[in-house]
Amino acid sequence: SPLAAVVMTASLLSLAGIPPLAGFVGKFYLFSAVMDQGYTAIAYIGFVMSMVSVYYYLSVVKVMFLNEGEGLPDVPVHGALKFTLVFTMLITLVIGLYPTPLAQMAIAAAQSLFR
DSSP, X not given: OHXXXXXXXXXXXXXXXXXXXXXXXXXXXXXXXXXXXXXXXHHHXXXXXXXXXXXXHHHHHHHHHHSOOTTOOOOXXXXXXXXXXXXXXXXXXXXXXXXXXXHHHHHHHHHHHTO
């Protein structure tokens, strides 16, 4: 299913921390917070490990698009599943492009824990 493969690719790129997807914003906030606390060595290790993970994520993408699917059953994507796939991919992109509302809610939730 080409649609499922595209959504899986977007999800893997988000996990890898590629901009402008939501995973990039999450990693950016995480590494910024770690560096603000003075743990730059840990932030660098995390960054390097994130780059290593890109290789593994892209190997899955390579298999999805370049390998022959002989002997594998077709996976039909209809109706609600198609809507859900497209919706989640769009949400991943929107959060990556405009993370402010979600970040503000997370800050408010974290502050409420320490009151």
